Amino acid sequence: MSQVRIGVIGLGMMGRHHGRLCQSLDAFDFVGAVDPQGDQYGVIHQGQVFSDTESLLKQGIEAAVIAVPTHLHYETAMQLREAGIHVLIEKPLAGTTEEAAEIVEAFEGSGLIAAVGHVERCNPALNEMRQRLNKEQLGPVFSISTVRTGPFPARITDVGVVKDLATHDIDIVRWLAGEIHEIHSVTKHKMDRQHEDLMVAVGLAGDNVAVSMQVAWISPIKQRSVTVLGEKGALQADLLSSDLTFFENGHTSSEWEAIQQMRGVTEGNVTRYAFSKSEPIQIELLRFKEAITGGSDDDLVSLEDGLRTLQVAEDLIKETQ
Numbered sequence: 001m002s003q004v005r006i007g008v009i010g011l012g013m014m015g016r017h018h019g020r021l022c023q024s025l026d027a028f029d030f031v032g033a034v035d036p037q038g039d040q041y042g043v044i045h046q047g048q049v050f051s052d053t054e055s056l057l058k059q060g061i062e063a064a065v066i067a068v069p070t071h072l073h074y075e076t077a078m079q080l081r082e083a084g085i086h087v088l089i090e091k092p093l094a095g096t097t098e099e100a101a102e103i104v105e106a107f108e109g110s111g112l113i114a115a116v117g118h119v120e121r122c123n124p125a126l127n128e129m130r131q132r133l134n135k136e137q138l139g140p141v142f143s144i145s146t147v148r149t150g151p152f153p154a155r156i157t158d159v160g161v162v163k164d165l166a167t168h169d170i171d172i173v174r175w176l177a178g179e180i181h182e183i184h185s186v187t188k189h190k191m192d193r194q195h196e197d198l199m200v201a202v203g204l205a206g207d208n209v210a211v212s213m214q215v216a217w218i219s220p221i222k223q224r225s226v227t228v229l230g231e232k233g234a235l236q237a238d239l240l241s242s243d244l245t246f247f248e249n250g251h252t253s254s255e256w257e258a259i260q261q262m263r264g265v266t267e268g269n270v271t272r273y274a275f276s277k278s279e280p281i282q283i284e285l286l287r288f289k290e291a292i293t294g295g296s297d298d299d300l301v302s303l304e305d306g307l308r309t310l311q312v313a314e315d316l317i318k319e320t321q
Contacts, residue, residue, distance in 0.1 A: 003029040004086075004289050007061045009053055009076055011035040013153070014090050014117070015067030016043045017281050022065070023047075025282065027289040031059045057083050063292055065117075065285075066090060071158045074099040077114075081106045086113040088288045092167045092313065093306035095158065100310050104303045113291045116306030118171040121299075122283035125237040125244040126226065128275050130176060137246075138230025143210040144173055145229075150222035152191065160195025162187070162313050165215040171301065171309045172226060173213070178206025179308075185316040190218050201316055233268065242280075246271045 006028045008019045015033070020043045022030045032047030033039070034056050039049045050056050053076060056064070063086040066076050073094045080087050087107075093116050094100040107114040120126055133141065146169040162185075173180060183203030187196035198216040205211050224239035233248040250268030291297035 002293065003027060004063050004292050005029045005031050005059075005061050006063045006065070007031045007033060007047075007056045007059070008065045008067060009034040009056070010065075010067035010069075010072075010090075011037075011039055011041065011043070011049070012067060012069075014281075015065065016041045018065040018067055018285065019043050021279070021282050021285055025285065025289075027286055031061050032056055053079055057085070062086060063088070063113075063288070067117075069158050070163065071095045074103060077103045078106060081110065081112070081114075084110075084112065086288075086292050088115050088117055088284070089303075089306070090117040091119075091171070091301075091306065092116075092159075092163050092310050093303060094310065095163075097307065097311050097314055100303075100307045104307050107303060113288065113297060113300070114303050115288060115291070115297070115300035116303060116309075117284060118168065118301045118306070118309070119280045119284050120168050120172055120239060121175060121301060122280040122287070123237070123239050123242055124275060124277040124280070124283075125239060125242040126172065126176075128244050128273060129226070129228065129235050129237050132235060132246075133176060133228065137232065138228060138235060139232045141177065141206075141209050141228055141230045143212070143229045144177055144205070145212045145227045146172060147214045147223050147225045149214065149216040149219035151220065152197065152217040160187075160193075160317070161197050161215050161217050162199050162317050163310070165217070166199055166201070166213060166316065167309050167313050169213045169215065169226075170312045171305070173205050173211050174305070174309065174312075176226075176228065177209040177211070180205045180211065180312050183211070183312060183316060183319075185319055187317070196317070199316065242277050244273045244275075246273065 022028045023046045030046045034050045066089045148165050185201035188198040201213045203211045227236045236245050248268035250266035287299045
C-alpha cells in the first residue's frame with residue numbers, strides 16, 4: 001500500500017505523540033508539523049516545523065492530524081476542508097456544539113475522511129472488553145462506572161474538566177452501552193479558574209444501563225478505569241496499563257453465615273486476561289490511514305459521534321450553571 005503524505009498541526013501533549021508515530025510508521029510519509037512555538041519536545045526528526053498551517057499545505061500533504069488547543073479546532077478544520085485534506089481531529093471535536101455542527105456539515109459529502117481522536121476506543125483493554133460484552137460474557141449489563149482523575153495539567157487553559165476529560169468517558173459509555181438518554185451532574189470549582197475542575201455524573205444509557213462518571217483535575221491519584229457490572233460478574237479495565245480483569249460471580253456458598261451476608265454475591269474466580277497490546281495512538285493512526293487508502297472507516301470515530309459526545313458534555317456543564 002502507498003504511503004499517505006501527512007502532517008501534524010500542534011505539537012503539544014497529544015500532537016508530539018502523533019508526530020513521533022507518523023515519522024516511525026511505514027504507513028506514512030511524514031511531511032512536517034505546525035507549531036508557532038516550534039518543536040519544544042524535540043520529536044521532529046523528519047520534515048520541517050512550520051509556524052503556520054498554510055506553509056504546511058504548500059508541501060502537498062494528503063492528510064493531517066489536528067492537535068491544536070480546542071478553541072482552534074474549528075478554524076483549523078475548516079482551513080483543511082477548504083484545501084481538500086483528510087483530517088483526524090483530536091477530541092473534543094470543537095469548543096462548542098455550534099462549531100462542531102458546522103464542521104460536520106462542511107465535511108459531509110466531501111469524499112474526505114474526517115474523524116475524531118477519541119483514542120480510548122483504541123485502548124487494547126477496552127477493545128477486549130467490548131468483544132467480551134458483545135459475546136454476552138456478563139449476561140445483562142447493569143452498570144458502567146468510569147473514573148478519570150489526576151493532577152491538573154497546566155497545558156489546559158481553554159476548557160474545563162468536562163470537555164477535556166469527561167468527553168473520553170462519555171464516548172466510552174456511548175460506545176459500550178448506547179446513547180445516554182438521562183444524565184445529571186455535580187461540578188466543583190476548586191482552583192482559581194473559570195472552568196470546572198471536578199465532576200461527578202450519574203445517568204442512564206442504552207437499555208437502562210446505570211452510568212456513573214467521576215473526573216477530576218484536583219486528585220493526587222492518577223486513575224483511568226472502566227468497570228462494567230453484569231449478571232455474571234464484572235469486567236474492569238485499567239486504561240493506564242491496558243489490563244482487563246474479570247471478576248466472576250461464584251457458584252459456591254459459605255457455611256459461615258456472617259461472611260455470606262457481608263459479601264452478598266458469592267465471590268468467584270478472578271482472571272486477568274493476556275492479549276496483544278499496541279500503543280492506542282498507533283492503532284488510531286493506522287485505522288485512519290486504512291480508511292484514507294480505501295479500507296473500512298467503521299473503526300473510526302465519526303464527526304457525528306464527536307458532535308453527540310460534545311452535546312452531552314455541554315448538557316452536563318449547563319445543568320450546574
